[in-house]
Amino acid sequence: MTDSQQFEAFMKSYQNMVFSTAVRLLGNQAEAEDVSQEVFLKAYERYDELKDSPTVGGWLKTVTRNLCLNHLSRYRARWRFFSEMRGENDDESTPEWAAPDTNEQQVAAGDHRQLLEAVLQKLPSAQRVPLVLYHFEDMSYEEIAAKLRVSLSKVKTDIHRAREALRKKLKLKMTGEEAWGGLHGAESPCPT
């Protein structure tokens, strides 16, 4: 097997993980594909070191996260501005999602996941990014605040708004397991 073939196999093993991380942070598939390409080009340059490394997954995830945040930082001033303008009317400005009004219990778990994924991607960047960093990347509120260079209270507020938006858009019932169907299961605990 040539180096190119080896690298292609390597890419196929990790491309979904890299792409998922990028899509969830950026909320845009085309931009996520560009960032994923950039990540794998960096990996290609260092493939000799990476191919036998046990921490390659972590390396890829960190590079993806940093490139996504760099990408977003180009628009940081804009989204911070809009985030702060949005204020209390946040719910009105979150994109509309045609959540099914019919009995959700009958919707398959796969549909719930698609719905959740879609709603997540449609959240405003100011809410989606800290939410993803907290729940997917296992970063604490303090780490997120430092990474995004915003105040701790803003991180907490944005994450809270994001959760509320998800709850409302998905018509999530706080006490009802049934509303989430197959989404529940034993998972790692929250970062804090």
Place this chain on the structure above:
Amino acid sequence: MNEQDEKQLEQLIHRALRKLPELPAPETLVHRVMLAAHAKERESWWQRSWWTWPLWAQMISLATFVACAGLISYLAGAVWGGLNVTSLSTAVSQWLSGYAPIWEALKALFGAVLLVLQKLGQPALFVAGGSLLLVYFLCVGVGTVCFRFAIKRA
């Protein structure tokens, strides 16, 4: 929402999000990356990032940069220090004796600029603005030449 509700919502969202499967990457991604990687491999050293240049090239480019910066700071210092045109022109013309015609034009231009500066009465501000513009256009010019020469012809 009280603290308990908030915690409950956090746990619920966390479980739901962590249950999400990975999204499938576009089928074209591998092809795109391999094409870009092979294109990158075909690039000459001078088309790549400065950090990846050979050591000798880095040294030469660094020395050139330092020499240019030194020249600019010397000229700026000379103007700032109020040296007259004659002593400055003598020093520089000796240094650049091989480029007399160019120097004559530059000297005339330089003299004109100095005259304007004296007339304006705020030479420091003017020199600073002029220097910035000069450096800016120098960067644009060098960048354009590099782009046309190094990238377009690759």
